[in-house]
Amino acid sequence: MSARHRTRSEREQLELFRALPGDLAPRDAQDLMAYPFFSLAKTHRTTPIDYRMNDVAIRVEAVPEHGMATIWDADVLIWAASQIVEARDAGLRTSRLMAATPYEILTFIGRGVSARDYHRLKAALDRLQSTTVATSLRQTSERRMHRFSWINEWTERADAHGRADGIDLIVPDWFYRAVLDDALVLTIDREYFKLTGGLERWLYRIVRKHAGRQRAGWRFDFRHLHGKSASLSPFKRFAFELRDLARRQPLPGYRLGVERDRTGRELLVFTRSHLSTGACGQSVDVVVPSGTPVRVPSGTEAACHQEPEATCSDGNSVACEPPNLESNQQESNESVVGDGAAQCKTGSGAR
Template structure:
């Protein structure tokens, strides 16, 4: 068993989870599957009626787990898919309160992560092979003789654990990410951090491609409306966003790193495409 450490500070995210549609972006319960295909990448995410699909807020627990594993490994400690922690340690790391309501929400998130199933071709040696798993194989509460909670034990899936141990598949994210309240802006930050990184001239996405990668249920028109609102508010820590029009009339979202001293300022990104993802 790997015991989580309270001293871990830097949040790390798994790039596979940042790039592809694995989670519901809605706060309401979603049971409609995500069925995504692009090139040789296929993802099928299924939910139960009882719990609904794991959300992008539930994924904060996986960010906590990835951060724990990477920090321990870098400090020469032995890691494991079998983890032990306390609810407080998880809630404190992801910026949630320690009220009874927060504890109940944490347990509901663990239930959704355990009951949501994923089948994907990502990181499989053959194109036709699929790896099927749940985000958490098992989890349980530990209690003392009087029924008071002592902690939580959980088992991570091998697919996730193997990706976390691969340095090339992990990125540090801004702690301000946990303050983002909207599902779309949270998903967009992870995508921008993955593809934009710290490149001076940024990156860009065609809006139809972006809509497909989100895995959301909202129609394209609504997706575009919400995206324009995000560009207007500029909530993503460390990045400037802009909407541009290509010569062929296609709309495109561009983004580039924002200097730390300007994180809280209104961005004025260059109104041009810097690099396209077709």
């Protein structure tokens, strides 16, 4: 059976879901927030992502013609997740076959609606379709790998005069099932779409995933973050950019800091912002239930752009929290396990 026939068969078996109107709360799939699935650079990347930690294996491959799907392209998946969750919570039938206008997608993800923006959207859809993923995440056995593309297929619809008036796309079953599970979706701040750098976008998703329920925040070793990002930047450049983000404080709803343990190893610290405690900006809700109709408040103000002082030292041990060791072991932060546990006061890292 030809690939073309199989594609037609899949489309014929799916019921069309028409995108819902209105200002929906943006939702993101937790697996996509926590693991390296996308290129963080706007430049053409064909180098595969090959990530393995504990029982998690991820392999992402691109074709030379289009390159790997980027973290900006992933905005289309955030739009899709938001539509699916909103429809499900309203008691509507959902489907992997989704129909929308380019205007609806572009305005939701904070883009312009010019012809240039429309062409960029089509290029993003091409990268999402041509990028292939193989992962053991959510498989019953570590040896089993689920293989898919971010979009199985997409087509342009035309009106009676032949002008494009819409887009149909099919999301993969792996993504669709994750979105339908309440535990695997988080509401994100709409200000996320205004973040211009690939690293800060990736870091916001990591922070939102891990720090959302942590009263004392969360800590990650710099080198572990470097591996978790799948960035092609050398570690020294990556570390410099992390320090710069801690200085600029661009992440909505969260504060960043840099600490050093007694061995001199750098840790990135992130906590939720609280106006009531004198911190800058507003916090993203700890847990935002599916179907929340209001926007999640945005974050830090310009006046907060200062680098926090390192607090993990011999003279300031009270301020030093443990690097969430128990939880981070489950979240693949093995690089923190070991001497980091001995550097700070003992405490639970459970979420």
